[in-house]
Amino acid sequence: MSLGKNTDGGAGRPAPGRVEDVRRGNLVRILASLAEPRTDPDVRPTRADLASRTGLTKASVSSLVAELVDAGLVAESGAARDGERGRPGVGLELSTCRGVVGMEINVDYISAGLLDLGGTLRIHRTLESGNRGKSPQSVMALLAGLVADVAAEASAAGIEILGGGLAVPGLVDTGSGTVSSAPNLKWHGVVLELHGLLPGAPQGTLLHNEANCAALAELWYGHGVDFQDYLFVSGEVGVGGGLVIGSRLFAGPRGQAGEVGHVVVDPSGPDCSCGGRGCLETFAGQEAIFAEAGIPDGTASARLEQLTALLEAGNAAAISAVSRAGHYLGIAAASTARLMDLSAVVLGGHFTRMGPWIAPAVVRSLADYAPGVVGPASVAISELGQSAALLGAAGSALRSVLAAPQGLRPGP
Amino acid sequence: MSLGKNTDGGAGRPAPGRVEDVRRGNLVRILASLAEPRTDPDVRPTRADLASRTGLTKASVSSLVAELVDAGLVAESGAARDGERGRPGVGLELSTCRGVVGMEINVDYISAGLLDLGGTLRIHRTLESGNRGKSPQSVMALLAGLVADVAAEASAAGIEILGGGLAVPGLVDTGSGTVSSAPNLKWHGVVLELHGLLPGAPQGTLLHNEANCAALAELWYGHGVDFQDYLFVSGEVGVGGGLVIGSRLFAGPRGQAGEVGHVVVDPSGPDCSCGGRGCLETFAGQEAIFAEAGIPDGTASARLEQLTALLEAGNAAAISAVSRAGHYLGIAAASTARLMDLSAVVLGGHFTRMGPWIAPAVVRSLADYAPGVVGPASVAISELGQSAALLGAAGSALRSVLAAPQGLRPGP
DNA sequence: TGCATATAGTTCAGATTGAAAACTAATTGA
DNA sequence: TCAATTAGTTTTCAATCTGAACTATATGCA
Numbered sequence: 096m097s098l099g100k101n102t103d104g105g106a107g108r109p110a111p112g113r114v115e116d117v118r119r120g121n122l123v124r125i126l127a128s129l130a131e132p133r134t135d136p137d138v139r140p141t142r143a144d145l146a147s148r149t150g151l152t153k154a155s156v157s158s159l160v161a162e163l164v165d166a167g168l169v170a171e172s173g174a175a176r177d178g179e180r181g182r183p184g185v186g187l188e189l190s191t192c193r194g195v196v197g198m199e200i201n202v203d204y205i206s207a208g209l210l211d212l213g214g215t216l217r218i219h220r221t222l223e224s225g226n227r228g229k230s231p232q233s234v235m236a237l238l239a240g241l242v243a244d245v246a247a248e249a250s251a252a253g254i255e256i257l258g259g260g261l262a263v264p265g266l267v268d269t270g271s272g273t274v275s276s277a278p279n280l281k282w283h284g285v286v287l288e289l290h291g292l293l294p295g296a297p298q299g300t301l302l303h304n305e306a307n308c309a310a311l312a313e314l315w316y317g318h319g320v321d322f323q324d325y326l327f328v329s330g331e332v333g334v335g336g337g338l339v340i341g342s343r344l345f346a347g348p349r350g351q352a353g354e355v356g357h358v359v360v361d362p363s364g365p366d367c368s369c370g371g372r373g374c375l376e377t378f379a380g381q382e383a384i385f386a387e388a389g390i391p392d393g394t395a396s397a398r399l400e401q402l403t404a405l406l407e408a409g410n411a412a413a414i415s416a417v418s419r420a421g422h423y424l425g426i427a428a429a430s431t432a433r434l435m436d437l438s439a440v441v442l443g444g445h446f447t448r449m450g451p452w453i454a455p456a457v458v459r460s461l462a463d464y465a466p467g468v469v470g471p472a473s474v475a476i477s478e479l480g481q482s483a484a485l486l487g488a489a490g491s492a493l494r495s496v497l498a499a500p501q502g503l504r505p506g507p
Numbered sequence: 508m509s510l511g512k513n514t515d516g517g518a519g520r521p522a523p524g525r526v527e528d529v530r531r532g533n534l535v536r537i538l539a540s541l542a543e544p545r546t547d548p549d550v551r552p553t554r555a556d557l558a559s560r561t562g563l564t565k566a567s568v569s570s571l572v573a574e575l576v577d578a579g580l581v582a583e584s585g586a587a588r589d590g591e592r593g594r595p596g597v598g599l600e601l602s603t604c605r606g607v608v609g610m611e612i613n614v615d616y617i618s619a620g621l622l623d624l625g626g627t628l629r630i631h632r633t634l635e636s637g638n639r640g641k642s643p644q645s646v647m648a649l650l651a652g653l654v655a656d657v658a659a660e661a662s663a664a665g666i667e668i669l670g671g672g673l674a675v676p677g678l679v680d681t682g683s684g685t686v687s688s689a690p691n692l693k694w695h696g697v698v699l700e701l702h703g704l705l706p707g708a709p710q711g712t713l714l715h716n717e718a719n720c721a722a723l724a725e726l727w728y729g730h731g732v733d734f735q736d737y738l739f740v741s742g743e744v745g746v747g748g749g750l751v752i753g754s755r756l757f758a759g760p761r762g763q764a765g766e767v768g769h770v771v772v773d774p775s776g777p778d779c780s781c782g783g784r785g786c787l788e789t790f791a792g793q794e795a796i797f798a799e800a801g802i803p804d805g806t807a808s809a810r811l812e813q814l815t816a817l818l819e820a821g822n823a824a825a826i827s828a829v830s831r832a833g834h835y836l837g838i839a840a841a842s843t844a845r846l847m848d849l850s851a852v853v854l855g856g857h858f859t860r861m862g863p864w865i866a867p868a869v870v871r872s873l874a875d876y877a878p879g880v881v882g883p884a885s886v887a888i889s890e891l892g893q894s895a896a897l898l899g900a901a902g903s904a905l906r907s908v909l910a911a912p913q914g915l916r917p918g919p
Numbered sequence: 920t921g922c923a924t925a926t927a928g929t930t931c932a933g934a935t936t937g938a939a940a941a942c943t944a945a946t947t948g949a
Numbered sequence: 950t951c952a953a954t955t956a957g958t959t960t961t962c963a964a965t966c967t968g969a970a971c972t973a974t975a976t977g978c979a
Contacts, residue, residue: 112532112533112561112562112563113935113967114529114934114935114936114937114965114966114967115934115936115966117526117528117935117937118524118936118937120524121524121936121937124524141956141957143955151937151938152937152938152939153956153957154938154939154940154957155936155937155938157956157957158937158958178947179946179954180946180947181946181955181956182945182954182955183946183955184955184956185957338846338847340759341760347736347752347847347848348736348752348848348849349850350848352846352847352848353848357877358842359876360771360774361773362772362835362838362876369877369878370878370879371841371875371876371877372875372876427842430769430839433766434750434843434846434847435750435757436758436760436762436763436764437759437760438760463783463784464771464774464783464784465781467782525936525937525938526936526937526964526966527937527964529936529964529965529966530964530965554927554928555926563966563967565927566928566930566931566966566968567966567967568928570929570965570966591925591926591975591976592924592925592926592975592977593925593927593974593975594926594928594973594975595927595975596927596928597928
C-alpha cells in the first residue's frame with residue numbers, strides 16, 4: 096500500500112488481463128493473509144489454514160507458498176501443534192529476515208527504525224535535532240547517518256532491507272519526492288535526495304506526510320481495531336490530519352487530503368499563516384493554545400510541559416484554553432464527519448497530552464454541531480507515542496512490499 | 508459502477524483469483540473501452556482498435572467480442588471505412604437494443620427515462636406531483652405507472668431493460684433500499700418497494716441520493732470533461748452535495764458522504780433542522796435566500812421565478828441575499844477543498860438559476876478562505892437541467908451493467 | 920485487369936494457471 | 950496395532966491468453 100494520491104476510490108479494476116496476473120494476485124492474497132493480526136501470536140497459520148481463509152485449494156496454496164518461501168518473503172516456523180488428531184501442519188510466517196526502514200524528520204528530532212515483515216519494530220533510533228530552518232541538505236545528511244547505523248545493525252542481525260518510508264511534517268509530492276511546503280521546517284519546494292538513503296533496497300524510499308503516517312500507524316497499531324473510518328487529528332506546531340476510510344488512507348487526488356487544520360471554523364476568525372482566515376489551526380495550533388493559556392515563549396516541548404503541569408494543577412486559564420481548542424476542533428470534526436460520512440475521531444500528537452481536558456470539549460462540540468453523528472465513545476486519544484509517524488511510514492513501506500512482491504530475487 | 512458505500516479504495520481482497528476471472532475482467536475492459544466517449548461519434552472502434560487500446564491480442568479481442576455480441580451487449584454496425592489501404596474493420600458499439608431506466612422522485616415532480624447502453628437518453632417522461640408529505644406508497648404507485656409507460660415504449664422500440672436507478676432527495680441506504688431521512692419529502696426510515704418497478708430486469712433497481720446522482724451526471728454528461736475532482740453542490744429546498752474524486756463518486760463508508768449542506772460555516776449561526784447550528788443550509792438553503800431577499804411565501808418554483816426576476820432587474824436585496832449565500836457556500840467549499848484536496852466546485856440545482864450572481868461571491872470567498880486552492884476558472888455552473896439526477900441514476904445503472912456483465916443470457 | 924501491399928480478423932498450437940481428485944505423510948486414540 | 954483424521958503433494962484437466970500462421974478484403978499502381 097502506498098500513501099500516494101488515491102484516485103480509485105472503490106471498485107477499481109486491477110482486473111487481471113493475463114493468466115499470469117492471477118498468480119500475482121494470489122501471491123498477494125497469501126501475503127495479506129499472513130500479515131493479518133493473529134489472535135494468538137504463537138499459533139501461526141498453516142497451508143491448510145491459508146487455503147480455507149483465501150478460498151484457494153490446498154494444491155494452489157502449496158505452490159504459492161513454495162514460491163514465496165523461495166523468494167525469502169515467507170518462512171516455515173516449525174510444527175504448528177494443535178493437540179488435535181491428524182498430521183500437524185507447518186506454521187508459516189512472514190520472514191523476520193527481511194524488513195523495511197521507517198524514518199521521520201520532525202521539528203525537534205529525526206528518527207529511524209527497522210520493521211521486519213512480521214510487523215515487529217526491531218530497531219529504533221532517535222536523535223534530538225532542531226531542524227527548524229536548518230538546510231534540507233544538512234538534515235538529510237544527519238538522517239543518512241542515523242539510517243546507516245540502523246542498516247548496519249540490521250545487517251548484523253541478518254535482516255535484509257527491502258524499502259523504506261520517510262515522514263515529514265508538510266505537504267509532499269510522493270511521486271517526485273518533493274516537500275512542497277513544510278512551514279514548521281521552513282522548507283518550501285525542496286526535492287529530497289531519497290535515493291541514497293537505502294542503497295540496494297529494491298523498493299527504494301517513499302516520502303509521506305507526517306500526519307497521514309500517524310493516521311495509518313493508528314490504524315495498524317492503535318485504534319484501528321475499534322474504528323475503520325475516522326478523522327485523525329495530529330496536534331504539532333500546526334494542526335495536521337489524516338482521513339481513514341474503510342481501513343485505508345484517503346489521500347485525495349494529489350495526495351494532500353486531510354488538512355483539517357485549515358478547515359474554516361469561524362469566518363470572522365484571525366488570519367492564518369496559510370493566507371486564509373479563521374482556520375482551525377488559528378484556534379487549536381500550539382501557538383494559539385499557549386497564548387490563550389498565558390504560557391511564555393520558549394521551546395515547544397518546554398511550553399508543553401508547562402501546559403500539562405498547569406492542567407494537572409487545575410489552572411483555570413490553561414483548562415479554558417484547551418477547552419476552547421477542543422470546541423473548535425469539534426466544529427471542524429463535525430463538518431468533516433457530515434461531509435465524508437465519518438463516525439469517529441482520534442486525537443494524536445500533542446493533543447494526547449491534553450487528552451482528559453480536550454476530549455470532553457470535542458465531544459460536546461460534536462454533539463452541538465453534528466448531533467447523532469459521532470458519539471462520545473467514538474472520540475479517542477491515540478496511545479502511540481512519538482513513534483507514530485515512523486511506524487506509519489515503515490508500515491506503509493511494508494505493505495507496499497507485500498502488495499507488489501514481484502521483482503524480488505531469492506534471499507537469505 | 509454502484510453509488511453505494513465505498514470502502515475498499517482499490518486493493519480490496521475480493522474472491523480468490525481463478526483463471527476464469529481473467530476473462531470477466533477482460534470482458535469488462537472491452538465494454539469500458541466501448542463506453543468511452545468517441546471523438547467522432549460516427550467512427551466506431553473495430554476489434555483491431557480495441558486490441559491496441561486494451562493491450563490484448565487481436566485473437567483475444569475477437570473471442571471476447573464474440574461473447575459480448577452473443578450476449579447482446581455489443582453490436583456490429585457495418586463497415587468502419589477509413590479510406591486507407593487494407594481490409595476495412597467492422598465497427599462495434601454498445602447495443603442500442605438494451606437499456607436502463609433512470610428514475611427520480613423529487614419534491615415537485617417524478618420522472619423516468621430510458622438510457623440505451625450507448626448512453627443516449629431515448630425516452631424521458633416527467634409528471635408534476637407535489638410529493639411533500641405524500642405517502643411513500645402513493646408516490647411509488649405514481650412512479651410505477653410512469654415507469655410502466657416508459658417500459659411499454661421501450662418494448663415497442665425493441666429495447667430490453669436490464670436495470671435501473673432511482674434518485675431521491677435524502678439520505679439513503681442503497682443496500683436495503685431504505686430512505687433513512689428525506690426531510691423535504693417528510694419521509695423517514697421508509698423502505699421502498701423497488702422490486703416491482705422493473706419486473707424482469709436482471710439487475711433490478713438501486714436507490715441513490717439525488718445530489719450524488721446529479722454529481723455523477725455532471726461527471727458523465729457535463730463538466731466531467733474539465734474536472735476529474737470536484738465538489739458538486741446542489742441547491743434544492745436544502746443544500747445537497749456530491750464529491751467526485753478521480754472521476755469517481757466518493758460516497759463514504761456508509762454511502763452518506765457529500766452532505767456539504769451541513770458543514771458548519773458559522774459556529775454562532777442559526778439553528779439548523781439537522782439539530783446542529785450554523786450549517787451552510789441555514790445560509791444557502793432556499794428558505795434562507797428567499798427570506799433574505801424578502802420574497803413572500805408561495806410555492807418553491809414561483810418564489811424562484813420571483814427571485815430570478817428580481818436579480819435580472821438588479822434588485823439590491825435579492826443580489827445581496829444571493830451574494831450572502833455564495834459567500835457562505837465559498838466558505839464550505841474552501842474547507843472541503845483543503846480537507847479533501849479538491850480543486851473545483853460545480854454549482855447545480857437552483858444555484859444554476861442564480862449563476863451569474865452567486866458564482867462571483869463563491870469565487871471571492873474561496874480566494875479569501877483558501878487562497879490558491881480553487882481558482883476562478885474552477886468554479887462552474889452546471890448546464891444540465893432538471894434531468895441531472897435522472898441521468899446520474901440511469902448512468903449509474905448503465906455502468907453497473909457494464910461492470911458486471913455476468914448472468915446475462917443471450918438476447919435480441 | 921492483375922498483382923503487390925496493407926490492414927482486419929480467425930485459427931491453432933503452446934504456456935500458465937488453478938480446480939478437483941487421488942495419493943502420501945504424520946499424528947491421535949482406542 | 951490399526952482406524953480415523955488432518956496436512957500436504959502429485960496428477961490430470963479445463964480455462965484462458967499469447968504468438969504465429971493463415972484467410973479475407975480493401976487500396977493503388979502498372
